[in-house]
Amino acid sequence: MTGTILANATLVLPDEVVHGALALSGDRIVSIDRGGTRVAGAADCDGDLVLPGLIELHTDNLERHIKPRPWVDWPHAAAMIAHDAELASVGITTVFDAMRVGSVPSEQGNYPAYARQLASEMLHLRSVGALRISHYLHLRAEICSQTLVSEMAEFGPEDRVRIVSLMDHTPGQRQFSDIAKFRRYVQGKYAMTDAQFDAHVARLIGLRETHGELHERVAIDEARRYGAVLASHDDTMVDHVETSAAHGVALAEFPTTAQAASACRRLGIAVMLGAPNLIRGGSHSGNIAAQTLAESDLLDIVSSDYVPSALLSAALLLGDLWGDAARAIRTVTQAPADTVGLGDRGRLAVGARADVIRVRRVAGAGVVRGVWVSGRRIA
Structure with missing residues (x-):
């Protein structure tokens, strides 16, 4: 699969928080996998939060x-x-x-x-x-x-x-x-x-x-x-x-x-x-x-x-x-x-626009470590 895979992440879904991987392709979220931490070609998020933009x-x-x-x-x-x-x-x-x-x-x-x-x-x-x-x-x-x-x-x-x-x-x-x-x-x-x-x-x-x-x-x-x-x-x-x-x-x-x-x-x-x-x-x-x-x-x-x-x-x-x-x-x-x-947009769900951010909590604060808009990394 081409695109971006964010693995070993704490995914904040609309109604729950789970450990897993999120895949982006084109301008959409194409898959959400629960539990897996090892995905070929994926970025290892080291447990960071992955949220909708x-x-x-x-x-x-x-x-x-x-x-x-x-x-x-x-x-x-x-x-x-x-x-x-x-x-x-x-x-x-x-x-x-x-x-x-x-x-x-x-x-x-x-x-x-x-x-x-x-x-x-x-x-x-x-x-x-x-x-x-x-x-x-x-x-x-x-x-x-x-x-x-x-x-x-x-x-x-x-x-x-x-x-x-x-x-x-x-x-x-x-x-x-x-x-x-x-x-x-x-x-x-x-x-x-x-x-x-x-x-x-x-x-x-x-x-x-x-x-x-x-x-x-x-x-x-x-x-x-x-x-x-x-x-x-x-x-x-x-x-x-x-x-x-x-x-x-x-x-x-x-x-x-x-x-x-x-x-x-x-x-x-x-x-x-x-x-x-x-x-x-x-x-x-x-x-x-x-x-x-x-x-x-x-x-x-x-x-x-x-x-x-x-x-x-x-x-x-x-x-x-x-x-x-x-x-x-x-x-x-x-x-x-x-x-x-x-x-x-506004949710991590298959088919949603791939506006996604990666966040690490440090001393209670949120540090933004990656931003994707329509599947393209922009920050």
Whole structure:
């Protein structure tokens, strides 16, 4: 058999962990053998974990590469290639790059439109084979903005938009119920004076009152036009979740309370929390701790959010917490894949896409020792 055989491995299958060998041929997994450790021509994994490639639904990491410092706009192609390589190095083989749509042109230049240009550049790099892993788009639809309608109209089904999230950052509710925390975040990020911050808050509240209902309707309709999954963001109250369900939301990003997460479970909406929240032991915004939801069986999917390496670390931590490695790995592989309709990946199964990673645990941490995308080793 031509291709790659990973033998003497600890295989994390969808529902169990077994010792055995995994064979890749072309872009598919072609066999899974249990128990055998000696296979001619195989790579000896020395007991390392072999997992499906990690799937990241929500990451701000691309923005960090494009703007490594406030007011610095790094060359986009170089930033995208570096972002792609970083994700590959930590075992992420499919990513949904988050891009904001909806700007406030007069707001000190802090919120300019950028998504269409950036998406076109990303799609071009993909078309010429410059990227190692699989990239899709996650459009973050800012309800408190002036240009959401025109920006979303620039995208279509051909743009690989698979998630649209409804982002309502009106101060005083959801993620920023505590205005003091919102002040610290915004002034720290954009170096606003107190007067500028107060004007910014007033502007956002005014935009929500003027455009909010229209923007919600447009975002929902455009998600359908793209063929994208609809996500909510920072649901806090049961009413928020019930509204999300009425909109057809399938994914709740970072619900801020246990009540909201419980309502999501009742209404069939997948709950996603951030890996940094889990690893740090709590939310930096003072919202519900991911571990609390995990212990209450209310956590379905984990996102790296703003630290790509956190995705693998969080899954391993959950495995220890639950005493079930297969269940934990599903939160960063199969569960996100299924939620966004990518049924060809996210599991070690014969016929599945050969996105695979090899991981060794060292002092509790995961060290990525090999990454294959569509059967080709890329890291």
